[in-house]
Amino acid sequence: MKRILYFDNWDKGYRNFLRLDSRFKERGYDTLLVHTSSWIRNDVEKEKTLQGLKFRDVSYYRTNRIKKIIKKEAPSAIVILNLSFILDRALVKICKDLGINLYYLAHGKLITRESQVVVKDNMKKFGKSKLYSKVKMKNIYSLYNYFIEMKSLSKFFGFFIKASKNYTQFTAFPRYSEELEVQKSMMYYPIDRDIMIDEYGFPPDNVIVVGNPELDDFFHTKIKDKNEFCAQDLGLEKQNYIAYIDDGLSSMRNWDTNKWLQFLKDINDVLKKHEMQMVIKLHPRRELDDACVSFFKDESIAYFKDLDFKNYIYHSHFVFSHFSSVIVYALLLDKNVKSPRWGLSVGIEENFPHDVIDYYYNKEDFENNLYNLAINKPAIQDYLLEAIGTSFDGKCIDRIVDEVLTGL
Incomplete structure (x- = not known):
C-alpha cells in the first residue's frame, strides 16, 4: 500500500x-x-x-x-x-x-x-x-x-x-x-x-x-460583507472589534493562565472605555478552563478556536499580538498591528521590525494610538518580500x- x-x-x-x-x-x-x-x-x-x-x-x-x-x-x-x-x-x-x-x-x-x-x-x-x-x-x-x-x-x-x-x-x-x-x-x-x-x-x-500552506486557503478566501461576517460568523452586535491573535505564551516565558488573564484584563479595560470589543483567535495549544470561560463572559470577550481568518483580520479595527507568526497575514492585508511591551509583556521578544508593526512600551501610548491605523507600506512590502518571498x-x-x- x-x-x-x-x-x-x-x-x-x-x-x-x-x-x-x-x-x-x-x-x-x-x-x-x-x-x-x-x-x-x-x-x-x-x-x-x-x-x-x-x-x-x-x-x-x-x-x-x-x-x-x-x-x-x-x-x-x-x-x-x-x-x-x-x-x-x-x-x-x-x-x-x-x-x-x-x-x-x-x-x-x-x-x-x-x-x-x-x-x-x-x-x-x-x-x-x-x-x-x-x-x-x-x-x-x-x-x-x-x-x-x-x-x-x-x-x-x-x-x-x-x-x-x-x-x-x-x-x-x-x-x-x-x-x-x-x-x-x-x-x-x-x-x-x-x-x-x-x-x-x-x-x-x-x-x-x-x-x-496556510496561505493557500487565505489566498483563495473571498472577502465577505462586514455586516454579514460580524453578525453571522462572529455573533457581534457591534462591528468595532479588535482582532487579538493569541500567541500561546507558555511557561518558558513565565506566563501561566492567571498571567494571561491579567494581561487580557489590562488590555480590555482600555478597549471597553472606547467601546471596542476584543475578539480572540485562540492558539491551537490553548486549553480553556472554567476560570477562562467565566472571565470571557464577565469581560464580554468573544473567542474562537476556528474561524474565517482572512475576514476576521480584514474587518477588524486593528490586529493585536505579541509575536505570532500569523501577524504576516495582517501585513498582507495592510492592517495596522499593535504589540504590547508594558506590564507583564516587558521583555517578550520582538519578532518583527519596528517599521512593520507598532510596539507600545506603556499603556498610555497604546490608548492614545487606538485610532492611529497608519502603516509604513514600503517597509512592509520590503519585509514581506524578504520574509515570504513569492510564496503567496x-x-x-x-x-x-x-x-x-x-x-x-
Missing part, C-alpha cells in the same frame, strides 16, 4: 497535515496520523477520524517503541513538524535504518536571530524549561526510544553532557548533526531558511522554501506534496 505517515507528539496540530491530506489522496496515497498524545495525558482516543484524516495514538499499537509502529505501518514517507527534540532524533535513526524518506515541515515562522537571545534567556530563567523539570512520562518514553535506537553508550553520555551545557539545542534551537539529517527540511519563508543554515548549521542543499501564490501545498512524492 502507498502510504504517507504523519507523525507528531500530540493530536492538536493535525490541521498542519490536514491541509496536505487531500492532495496526497488525489495522488493515490493512503494517509495516517500517528501521535503520542497518551504520553502527555490520559483522555486520548486510541483511534479516530476527523475530516477524513485517520488518527492513531501510540496506545493503539500496545507498544511505546516507535520503530515497531513504523515497521507495522510501512509508510512510503513520513512527514514531521519538529526537528530538534529527542524523539525526532530517534525517528531520524529509525527512518535511516528502515530506508524510509523523512521530511521535516516547519509549522510556523522561526524565531528570529535577534529574538533568540531573549527566548534562550527566558528559558534559562524559568524552571519549566530546565532539564531537571522535564522528567515526565513523554520524556521517559522519548529517551527510551532514543537510546534503544542509538545503541551507543557514548551517545547516551554525550546526550547528557550536551544537555547539561546547553539544553536549548534539544528544544527550540537545534545544532545540526547526523541525528537531524532528513531527506529535506521544508521552510515557510526565505528568512527561515537563512536561520536554519546560518544559525543552526543545516546544509544549504538540505533546506528548501515551500511557502506557508496559492500553490504552497502543491510544492510540499510534489517535494515528498518526487523523492519516492
Whole structure:
C-alpha cells in the first residue's frame, strides 16, 4: 500500500497535515496520523477520524517503541513538524535504518536571530524549561526510544553532557548533526531558511522554501460583507472589534493562565472605555478552563478556536499580538498591528521590525494610538518580500506534496 505517515507528539496540530491530506489522496496515497498524545495525558482516543484524516495514538499499537509502529505501518514517507527534540532524533535513526524518506515541515515562522537571545534567556530563567523539570512520562518514553535506537553508550553520555551545557539545542534551537539529517527540511519563508543554515548549521542543499500552506486557503478566501461576517460568523452586535491573535505564551516565558488573564484584563479595560470589543483567535495549544470561560463572559470577550481568518483580520479595527507568526497575514492585508511591551509583556521578544508593526512600551501610548491605523507600506512590502518571498501564490501545498512524492 502507498502510504504517507504523519507523525507528531500530540493530536492538536493535525490541521498542519490536514491541509496536505487531500492532495496526497488525489495522488493515490493512503494517509495516517500517528501521535503520542497518551504520553502527555490520559483522555486520548486510541483511534479516530476527523475530516477524513485517520488518527492513531501510540496506545493503539500496545507498544511505546516507535520503530515497531513504523515497521507495522510501512509508510512510503513520513512527514514531521519538529526537528530538534529527542524523539525526532530517534525517528531520524529509525527512518535511516528502515530506508524510509523523512521530511521535516516547519509549522510556523522561526524565531528570529535577534529574538533568540531573549527566548534562550527566558528559558534559562524559568524552571519549566530546565532539564531537571522535564522528567515526565513523554520524556521517559522519548529517551527510551532514543537510546534503544542509538545503541551507543557514548551517545547516551554525550546526550547528557550536551544537555547539561546547553539544553536549548534539544528544544527550540537545534545544532545540526547526523541525528537531524532528513531527506529535506521544508521552510515557510526565505528568512527561515537563512536561520536554519546560518544559525543552526543545516546544509544549504538540505533546506528548501515551500511557502506557508496556510496561505493557500487565505489566498483563495473571498472577502465577505462586514455586516454579514460580524453578525453571522462572529455573533457581534457591534462591528468595532479588535482582532487579538493569541500567541500561546507558555511557561518558558513565565506566563501561566492567571498571567494571561491579567494581561487580557489590562488590555480590555482600555478597549471597553472606547467601546471596542476584543475578539480572540485562540492558539491551537490553548486549553480553556472554567476560570477562562467565566472571565470571557464577565469581560464580554468573544473567542474562537476556528474561524474565517482572512475576514476576521480584514474587518477588524486593528490586529493585536505579541509575536505570532500569523501577524504576516495582517501585513498582507495592510492592517495596522499593535504589540504590547508594558506590564507583564516587558521583555517578550520582538519578532518583527519596528517599521512593520507598532510596539507600545506603556499603556498610555497604546490608548492614545487606538485610532492611529497608519502603516509604513514600503517597509512592509520590503519585509514581506524578504520574509515570504513569492510564496503567496496559492500553490504552497502543491510544492510540499510534489517535494515528498518526487523523492519516492
